[in-house]
Amino acid sequence: MNILIAIIVFSVLILFHEFGHFLLARFCRVRVIEFSLGMGPRLLSHVSRRSGTRYSLKLFPFGGSCEMKGEFSEEEEKEDKKEGGPDDGKAGDGTGDSFESKRVWQRMLIVAAGPIFNFLLAFLFALFLIGQAGYDPPVVLEVEDGSPAAQAGIEAGDWITKIGRSAISLQRDISVYPMLHSTAFSSGHPVTVHWTHEGEERSAQIVPEESADGRYLLGISTSSQYRLHGGGLTTVRYSFLETGYWIRITFDSLGMLLRGQVSADDVSGPVRIVKTISDTVEESREDGALYVWLNVLQVAILLSANLGVMNLLPLPALDGGRLLFLVVEAVTRRKPDRRFEQAVNYAGFMVLMGLALLLVFHDLQTIFR
Numbered sequence: 249m250n251i252l253i254a255i256i257v258f259s260v261l262i263l264f265h266e267f268g269h270f271l272l273a274r275f276c277r278v279r280v281i282e283f284s285l286g287m288g289p290r291l292l293s294h295v296s297r298r299s300g301t302r303y304s305l306k307l308f309p310f311g312g313s314c315e316m317k318g319e320f321s322e323e324e325e326k327e328d329k330k331e332g333g334p335d336d337g338k339a340g341d342g343t344g345d346s347f348e349s350k351r352v353w354q355r356m357l358i359v360a361a362g363p364i365f366n367f368l369l370a371f372l373f374a375l376f377l378i379g380q381a382g383y384d385p386p387v388v389l390e391v392e393d394g395s396p397a398a399q400a401g402i403e404a405g406d407w408i409t410k411i412g413r414s415a416i417s418l419q420r421d422i423s424v425y426p427m428l429h430s431t432a433f434s435s436g437h438p439v440t441v442h443w444t445h446e447g448e449e450r451s452a453q454i455v456p457e458e459s460a461d462g463r464y465l466l467g468i469s470t471s472s473q474y475r476l477h478g479g480g481l482t483t484v485r486y487s488f489l490e491t492g493y494w495i496r497i498t499f500d501s502l503g504m505l506l507r508g509q510v511s512a513d514d515v516s517g518p519v520r521i522v523k524t525i526s527d528t529v530e531e532s533r534e535d536g537a538l539y540v541w542l543n544v545l546q547v548a549i550l551l552s553a554n555l556g557v558m559n560l561l562p563l564p565a566l567d568g569g570r571l572l573f574l575v576v577e578a579v580t581r582r583k584p585d586r587r588f589e590q591a592v593n594y595a596g597f598m599v600l601m602g603l604a605l606l607l608v609f610h611d612l613q614t615i616f617r
Contacts, residue, residue: 254525255309257544259285261366261552262312265559268365269314269358274299276354279317279345287311316358318346352578359570366556367491370549374490375483377545380538382475383486384419388443388468395467400452402443402468409449410442417489419470426456426464428500434464441466494553502557521551564596 263285270283279300284290286306293304347355386408391398408416411425412432426433433439438453456464478486528547532540560568570593577583 251526253529253544254521257525257548257551258521259309261369261548261555262310264369264552265362265366265555266312266314268361268363268368269316271365272358272361273314273316273347276350276358277345278347278350278358280314281317282313282315284315285309285312287313314362316347318348352574356571356574356578359567359574360560362567363556363559366552366559367495370494370552370556371487371491373545373549373552374487377542377549378483378486378490381542382477383482383490384472384475386416386419386422386470387474389471389474390469392467392469395465396454396457397441397467400441400454401445401450402441402452402466403445407444408441408468409444410440410451412439418486418493419472419474420493422468422470423472424497428504434458436464490549491553494550495557497550498554498557563600564592565594565600566596569593569596 266283266285270280273280281300282302282304284302284304284306286304286309288307290304290306293302295302344350347358350358388397388402388404388406388408390404391402408422410416411422412429414421414425414429416422416425433456436455436458438455440451441454442449442451444450454466456466459465525544525547528543529540532543559566560571562568562572573584573589
């Protein structure tokens with residue numbers, strides 16, 4: 249049952265991503281050949297009489313596709329022209345029903361829609377989560393006597409608004425700051441902290457103090473379990489902040505990975521992601537069904553934001569890589585050589601598949617060792 253819930257969550261994220269491509273393709277009058285969930289052989293499929301689109305469920309539940317007319321090859325477009333209606337539009341003039349016949353801004357919208365829909369889904373999940381569980385404001389719960397924070401005048405009940413150059417919106421922003429800025433925060437140099445005390449804006453330069461376990465601390469206690477409930481506008485505002493938080497964390501994590509601040513063991517593939525969701529369901533079961541789904545939603549927000557960010561990276565075969573080619577086309581007003589673009593995307597796809605297999609192998613090795 250836990251694995252089934254994990255697969256459903258994973259499938260919803262992928263389906264919504266592909267639905268973004270699908271919706272914008274239809275809006276721009278591009279013919280969608282196949283809209284599928286999963287990869288590999290088809291298990292079920294249905295061809296719409298009205299649009300000619302094939303809707304498919306495939307064997308492996310990881311991945312999906314929104315295959316559009318003329319998206320990948322001229323041969324494919326010629327074949328589709330035999331099966332479907334005529335396409336008299338010239339490339340790039342906005343007429344016709346093939347992807348390549350659309351203006352560059354239309355193609356950019358179609359490609360960007362997938363990641364954007366992942367961010368939208370993360371926001372919708374956050375809206376429900378915060379509406380039910382409340383939001384975690386950056387309130388100081390306790391201040392340790394004699395700590396750097398106490399000496400600066402910070403008191404319990406104050407709201408932290410900024411540390412260094414980073415705006416603080418949630419409790420978690422406070423707790424992750426030392427990890428994301430470990431070099432500056434652990435050097436013993438002062439960090440500028442801004443906070444509000446009974447509506448009054450205050451700031452001070454505070455030198456973090458080294459603890460017995462080697463961490464550098466300000467001496468304040470916070471908890472993401474501390475929750476407040478607000479009205480509709482507050483819920484919407486904090487839903488945006490929640491989504492933005494996970495988008496920032498994804499970018500920051502990528503930066504830490506590139507700088508060698510995290511190891512390969514910290515990188516999760518599809519198997520460990522499914523296991524994480526499964527473990528979340530199991531650990532929340534004692535608290536009741538509502539808490540199971542709220543905790544699953546929290547993981548889903550992270551994954552949806554992560555999927556959106558990763559797909560926007562300017563790498564071949566990803567949406568970001570395709571957008572890069574379209575940006576070049578928009579700037580130069582000339583289409584890149586199609587064979588070159590296809591070769592780059594194909595090579596990128598093969599590399600990504602290889603990485604995916606390595607991640608699956610690494611996940612299994614990590615779980616069973």
